[in-house]
Amino acid sequence: DAKTTQPNSMESNEEEPVHLPCNHSTISGTDYIHWYRQLPSQGPEYVIHGLTSNVNNRMASLAIAEDRKSSTLILHRATLRDAAVYYCILVRNTGGFKTIFGAGTRLFVKA
Amino acid sequence: KAGVTQTPRYLIKTRGQQVTLSCSPISGHRSVSWYQQTPGQGLQFLFEYFSETQRNKGNFPGRFSGRQFSNSRSEMNVSTLELGDSALYLCASSSTGNYNEQFFGPGTRLTVL
Numbered sequence: 001d002a003k004t005t006q007p008n009s010m011e012s013n014e015e016e017p018v019h020l021p022c023n024h025s026t027i028s029g030t031d032y033i034h035w036y037r038q039l040p041s042q043g044p045e046y047v048i049h050g051l052t053s054n055v056n057n058r059m060a061s062l063a064i065a066e067d068r069k070s071s072t073l074i075l076h077r078a079t080l081r082d083a084a085v086y087y088c089i090l091v092r093n094t095g096g097f098k099t100i101f102g103a104g105t106r107l108f109v110k111a
Numbered sequence: 112k113a114g115v116t117q118t119p120r121y122l123i124k125t126r127g128q129q130v131t132l133s134c135s136p137i138s139g140h141r142s143v144s145w146y147q148q149t150p151g152q153g154l155q156f157l158f159e160y161f162s163e164t165q166r167n168k169g170n171f172p173g174r175f176s177g178r179q180f181s182n183s184r185s186e187m188n189v190s191t192l193e194l195g196d197s198a199l200y201l202c203a204s205s206s207t208g209n210y211n212e213q214f215f216g217p218g219t220r221l222t223v224l
Binding site for chain 2: 033038042043044045046049087088098099101102103104
């Protein structure tokens with residue numbers, strides 16, 4: 001199963017942009033890159049996903065490297081409510097979900 | 112639309128017992144996945160059901176089993192509980208079960224004494 005590597009933790013100031021990196025050097029051509037986040041005492045929450053092109057939604061942007069071996073989740077203006085563990089995962093076309101979550105990045109946001 | 116619901120939210124069992132957890136997906140969603148989350152191992156995939164069939168399976172022993180009903184509701188069962196089974200069990204549903212986003216429930220916190 002393809003694995004992802006993320007920094008254990010990152011820190012940001014409130015209202016500043018945050019770039020959360022993810023390495024996935026063993027990604028295959030049909031793997032989608034998904035990002036989820038988990039706030040304290042809650043289940044994970046979908047943030048964004050993409051295949052090859054950069055993606056934007058109301059929560060964040062996803063920048064995917066040209067070789068697809070890495071990606072970056074961009075929070076344009078961090079708020080205190082964005083403090084969470086962010087997971088970068090690869091979703092493979094197995095005819096369903098068999099997602100492998102890594103340890104994720106714990107994001108701390110300072111006021 | 113109501114979100115994913117899981118019952119019960121908290122459960123205490125003793126070693127050797129068995130337990131059944133329930134998950135009701137978002138209306139219209141046919142894929143239901145189960146995950147185990149522990150501080151030491153993080154989020155681990157248990158299995159996924161789609162249209163009453165187990166479609167994918169993680170690396171857990173046979174004591175962990177599941178099923179899905181015709182209304183897409185799912186249950187997971189753990190037999191002969193061990194102390195190490197203490198965890199947060201999360202259920203997630205998806206509309207098609209392929210590349211779409213998964214919606215997670217709040218989880219069931221299982222404590223094995």
